[in-house]
Amino acid sequence: MKKTTIMMTGLILFALIFSLAPLASGQKHYKELQYGKLNDVTIPQPKQVTLKNGIRLFLLEDHELPFIKMQARFVAGSAWEPADKAGLAGITGMVMRTGGSQTMAGDQVDEKLEKIAASVETGIGTLDGSAGLSTLKEHFDKVLAIYNDILRNPAFPSEKIELAKIEYKSAISRRNDDVGGIAQREYTQLIYGADSPYARDEEYATIDAITREDLIAFHKKYVQPKGMVLAVWGDFKTAEMLGKLRKTFESWRGAAGPLPKAPPVEYAFRNTVNLVPRSDVNQSNIYLGHIGGLMNTPDEAALVMMNEILSGGFASRLMNRLRATEGLAYHVSGAYGANALYPGIFYMMLQTQSGRTVEAIHSMVREMRLMATEPISEAELNIARESWLNAYVFNFDSKDEVVRRMASYAFTGLPLDYLQKLRAQIEQVTVADVQRAAQKYLRPDQVQILVVGNPAEFGEPLSKIGPVNEIDITIPVPGAEAVPEASAEAKDQGHAAIQQMLSAMGGADKLAAVQTIEYTAKLIQTTPMGEMSLDAKTTIAFPDKSCSVLVMPQGQIKMILNGDKALLVAPQGSMPAPEPIKQNMIENLFRDPLMLARQVDEVQAQWVGETLYQDKPVREVIVSKGALNYHLFIDKATSLPLAIKYTTISQQGPTEVEERYEDYRDVNGIKVAWRTLGFDKGSKASESAIVSVVMDGPVDPTMFEK
CATH class of the missing domain: 2.50.20.10 (Lipoprotein localisation LolA/LolB/LppX)
Structure with missing residues (x-):
């Protein structure tokens, strides 16, 4: 009986193998597979309303869970703080929340919100400030009142300002601990300039110079309804929510005068070689590149594809050639950066063993040059396009993402359908478009090179590439005595x-x-x-x-x-x-x-x-x-x-x-x-x-x- 069973099983397997043989012989290699056009993404449309004081509302109902979330963005940032008080904007945004309002101390706010599993957060970045709210639907009115009070009437108690200063000073003291962080910071300063509001550091002296009066004045000038965009999403009825928001915010009056503009960036293309010496490391962190571009330009789609092919992911040239083939890199990445309000940064970044530092730089520049001088292949473009398009859908996988993105576009002046238009443009990009963009925007002979590493272990001196500018990253200590020459x-x-x-x-x-x-x-x-x-x-x-x-x-x-x-x-x-x-x-x-x-x-x-x-x-x-x-x-x-x-x-x-x-x-x-x-x-x-x-x-x- 057992023999018969084994024999029958063998015959069945034999027949199955032969029945599948024609299919196997007709299979295509994965690189030859053709993909159909992706389905269109259905994007929910928030209701848009502008209040009398200029606040622009985006409201999107989502009844899946009994939560309501809200986020405001307003025109305030470190770009407009005095250089000798760098850190003012960030500390203002921090203490708005930690210090509470004029009617409720920050610690009381913490206690009330913790009891109902709600949150209110504030912060101020480079060109924008934000204030967020998250709560169960049943507590929304209570949390909205706290949120409004903190946003409009912060107390700025001295003890919370001092705690914020300590936090900033602690970060300053640690800023040279991480080699990767040093490389990113110093490269950013090379591109924008060390004194640029997009790159400057907070220092102990600038933090010490900040007073409570500075925070009050900064808040009064910049935290206002003019230019504000407010997104609300969650379990609510739009008409009812609109009524609450009108009642809460429409009486708010802002400062007179126009809104501040993003400071301009002045960049001169040039070739420089820069070194931050670190004797305690056995590998080099290398950045090279130059200024990047702006979003929503005619060439943006071609630049996105250029970036994907050059340095954008696991299929990029940097990954395949410098890391896999030449074995130069532990980690490699890059991006042709583009911002909405000021130019981004183009960079190629690589970590390599110290002895191969100069070799790695030559390879990075070579790939940058080849991008502009030799046409890419159709296969490269197709892989890059499919990678970008396949990730596109995840921009809309929740109503949360949809409404916040649209509010962000409105805040920065981008079209509300910016991403959809970019997708359509990317679908039409050609090999010739990518090469034209590379030739127009990449300057391989005018790159700024930064190395953070141990020059004693470089296989070749960095000076073979050009004159080396050594960067001093010593953190200035205020009050440190400069000892005069003694008699x-x-x-x-x-x-x-x-x-x-x-x-x-x-x-x-x-x-x-x-x-x-x-x-x-x-x-x-x-x-x-x-x-x-x-x-x-x-x-x-x-x-x-x-x-x-x-x-x-x-x-x-x-x-x-x-x-x-x-x-x-x-x-x-x-x-x-x-x-x-x-x-x-x-x-x-x-x-x-x-x-x-x-x-x-x-x-x-x-x-x-x-x-x-x-x-x-x-x-x-x-x-x-x-x-x-x-x-x-x-x-x-x-x-x-x-x-x-x-x-x-x-x-x-x-x-x-x-x-x-x-x-x-x-x-x-x-x-x-x-x-x-x-x-x-x-x-x-x-x-x-x-x-x-x-x-x-x-x-x-x-x-x-x-």
Whole structure:
């Protein structure tokens, strides 16, 4: 019975295989497949109404779920803030919400909205501000009242402004942590200019310059109904919703005068080679290109197809040739950017190993040139077109997207059917159109090149491409003292005071002879949640290595400095130390008295004079070397260091730090302060009590490598 079953199964399979053979032999390769025209997309049409004060409404019913959402866009942005108060627009948009209104504090707003699972959010970008609302249908009237009050009558309490400033300063302090972020930021500044409102950075000084009065004035001038577009969608009846919106907003009157215009962009095509040196990376981030274009132009469809073919996705030339064939790239991308109100940026971007940096740049420029000099193939155009058209439908997969997009087009002055018209144009683009657009808009001989990488590891010098402009990305620190050149007399007095101090500590030669030192200590750190006690160990191998280990509740944190490289090792893994942490490690080593003994003839010691510090007579000396400096206060009675004072970068931005030294004890004939008190802007921030000190003991050199 079993044999028969097996035999019959075999016969059936045999017959099935042969019956399918003709089909298999007639199959086409996937590249030969032809696709029919895509079905038209049915797009819901919102009701459009303009209120008497100029607010343009878009209302779209959607009864699938009992939610109502609303988003306003208004003509306000960082493009119109004073350059010396960069950050004003963003902080205004943030504190409009966090600070609440004149009738309800921000924390009360949070509490009321959380109880009903609703949200109200505000923000201000480069050329537009926004205010959004989301709520269950049953709570709409209550949430609309809160939304209107915040939009029109924000309180701007000082404490919320200060919190927003801290958040901005924290972002400034971290802006050089990510290499990719550096590359994108600096390339944008190359194209628009570092002082352009489309590219400029907020700095500590510009944030400090912002006042509450500035926020009030900015809100009054720019947050107004004139030019505002308001989209509403969800579970409502249009006539009823229109009545509520009229009642809420139609009485709002705005500022007199015309609306501001987007600042113009002035760009001169040129060839430049620019480098941001980073010795802590083993790959290069490369950007190259020039200015892009505007949306809704006669050539836009051809440029969209050009972009798809050159750098737009997995089927692009950059992906296939530079990444797959030549093996140059870990990551590659690009875009011919176009904006509605000002020109976008054309860029090609690639990450490659350091040794192939120059080779990669040549390949990128080659592909850009070929795009303009050699016609694309019909196959390339068809793949690019199908890719774009297949993604087109997802622009309309929800009523939410439809109404927000139409409102956005209305706000920026684009036709409401802009995307549909672009689709029709893309369906008609030819090979000749793409080549003509490439020849007209691409300038392969006038590209700006930016590399963020380690020039010591480049296989060929970057200068082979052209003269190299090295970009300094140091974050300016306000209040950081620029030490003037000391007079000969001030230098002599300063060095004499330091020599006397080193002698009191055990002798300059003895201190300078120490090769390694290990401190074990108990550290008490002041935090917003209270004091936190930590075990700490710091090992220094002079002149340029240190390893600090902190035992914290969440695990052990290790900070390693090895020459010009710094690592942060946490329970989650190892990573290059963020720039502020690396800089703090370098500065801490520079301020160590044993390091001072080693380089006493290399530093500038500037005598300030005799004064009082904490009611004690002291000699004050400014110690500096290059950009590093600190004030040293030497106890006149003992000639030992009593304190130092310096400016550094914390997570909240620049801060003035004081370290006060107490309880000196003898270790191998050298005086060591057993207790250190740390103060941040006059408030106690930390306390360190030494448990043990080991000088020139055994040190595992691998601790500085992992």
